[in-house]
Amino acid sequence: MVPLTYYVALSAVLFSIGALGVLIRRNPLVIFMSIELMLNAGNLAMVAFTRTYNVLEGQIFVFFVMTVAAAEVAVGLALIVAIFRSRHSIDIDLMNSLKG
């Protein structure tokens, strides 16, 4: 059986890649994908711990995370479409009108 450490390490790597993607990419679609990556890294860690300690709550919680992520993507994509309609671009760095 694969040890728990491997799962957690993989989860940490995935999370870091996701975080990096959010920080450096300018395309919101890619940013969304990176956010999904971070969420699923969290899911992976949760499932791994759940299985190791033989409890059920984590498994159930993962389903909730996935559901909420799907809903969030739906809202996010709708926002992106709306932004594209008004600006004819979805470059994230152009959206800085809240600058102080």
Next chain:
Amino acid sequence: MPLTQAGNAGLFFLAPWVVFFPVIGLLINIAFGHRMSEKAIGTVAAAASGLTFVVSVLLAAALRINPEAVCWTVGEWIHSGNLQLDWTFRVDTLSVTMMLVVSLVGTLIHIYAIGYMHEDVRFKSDPRRFRRFFVFMNLFIAMMMILVTGDSYLMLFVGWEGVGLCSFLLIGFWHEMDTLGRPSWANSDAAKKAMIANRIGDFGFLIAAFLMFWGFGSLQFDAVFHRAISISAINSPLIVLITLFLLLGVTGKSAQIPLYVWLPDAMAGPTPVSALIHAATMVTAGVYLVARSAPLYEAAPAAQLVVATVGALTALFAATIAVGQFDIKKVLAYSTISQLGFMVAGVGMGAFAAGMFHLVTHAFFKALLFLSAGSIILGLERGHHRLGHGHEGGGSKEPELFDPNDMRNMGGMRKTMPMTFWVYVVGALALGGIFPFAGFWSKDEILADAFREGYALVYWLLTAAAFLTAFYMGRQIWMVFFGQARHAAAEKAEESPRVITIPLVALAVLAALGGALNLPGLDTMTTWLEHTITSVHPGEFMPSVAMISTGLALLGILLSWLLYGRRPMQAGEVDPLRRLLGPIFVGMQRKWFVDEAYRALILDRYVDLARFTANVIDDRFWHDWFHEKVLAGTYNFLTRMALNRYADQRGIDAFFNQLGQWTKDASNRLRGVQNGFVRSYALVVLVGVVAMLGYLLFK
């Protein structure tokens, strides 16, 4: 009477109804009176009073079987620390005696007032005030009942104040005119005078009540008396103080020297009011108070002497003034003061039964006299109306001022108002103390007690007053009913309707036979009161005293006949006594200038003091000096010193401007953080999370 076996203690639950019935009556008249006829309003009010009388009779019957005092509690009132007071009605022989008198006389006067006020409101042209009169009258009966049935000094005080209020309201019943109906504040001033004089007395009552609570820890009658007796020392300073302060209350309510001055002015009220409140019932509240406080007064012989002397002095003093009055109601008013003096002297000497007996008979004959005087006044008004000088008197000429109260306008009225004449004579004989009318027995009992108890001064003062009483009543009878009419109105006067004369006849019977209540030898009333005031004992009849007083009374009547009856006064003629006594008569007529003296000595000084406080203390000291000079001056000085442009602009303003500048600079620098790039915010979040996790991991 449906009282065979029922007359036992079970009837005492009726006690509160002596208050409830008149209250129900007045509520009906307040709520529905505007839609009811005058007859209905008067009937409701009289019925309420009559039911009170029925209850009183039932209570008296119950007491005959079981003469011990019964206290009936209706509800809690004040429970606070040591002070435990309830709404408790006390039914004993003393309170029932008062209840019977008040409700009987009250009912007769209510009936009389239906007829009297019917005409009075029309002569004064405001018929809508008819209802108000009966509301006040019922309120008075209710308050008087609280006064006489209360089981504590404080409940008595509630009634005491309540009847004072009713007195004020009814004296000022025609508050926007004077007694002649001219627009003026005279009646209103009379009402205020009564209120203020009573207030001085109430102050005494209250101080006495406070002392009682301080000294005895209670205001409930039995508890107070019990503790007072346990202080065995005779004339203990506390009890003397309490009784003297109570006496101040008595002089206010019962119109004794020095506070009697309000009662003559109170005649501004309608005549039924004068009869009920200012002759028969309310003014006797002080006598009742002394009789009720008998155990206190017996423990303080010094106070008793003071009370008796005040009463006797008042009796004589007021009688001398009554001799010189021309207003028919003023004569009776001073006579009332004088007779109240008799009662106060009686209860003051410890002759409580005699004082209460005189209270009862006086209620009968003085109510009778006042009501008859009211009948005469109405008769004159009717006569005057028929002359055409009334309110509809045409033409531009000012209507002649006519005073229907002035005896100089009367004369010969025994022919025009025969019924009133006969009842008036009965009342006058009773008041004059002629055998066998009621006043003879009660007055004689007071005189006999004074003689026996060794109050020589009191005895002679009262005897002199009795002589003057017979004289001024004789004078009044000759002036009003005999001789020739001195004014056309008196010639045209008409007898009053039966609603007025029937109560008069009823009262005349009571005034004639009232003496039977306490005949010497039988002593019905004394033994009746003995259950409540344990110290009263039947006294013996003293023929010598009776002979002297009757002789003097007859002499007074003879003298009045010589002066006023033998050769009747003509219109415009000077009073024969004026020629005989000269300046003394002027003194009597002008009430010995007591009102003027009070004005000069007290009122004007009071006004001076008020002026002083207003002008000097308030205006010159407080406003001009303290506020203007001290406060405003200091403030202005400080302003000039501190708030010039250097301190203000360079100090205070600069400080706050600098603060603002700093805030502005700081925020300008902070603006850079808010660059609008989502990714940089995400980086901040990441760094923050890493920092927090790092701290948690490696702390």
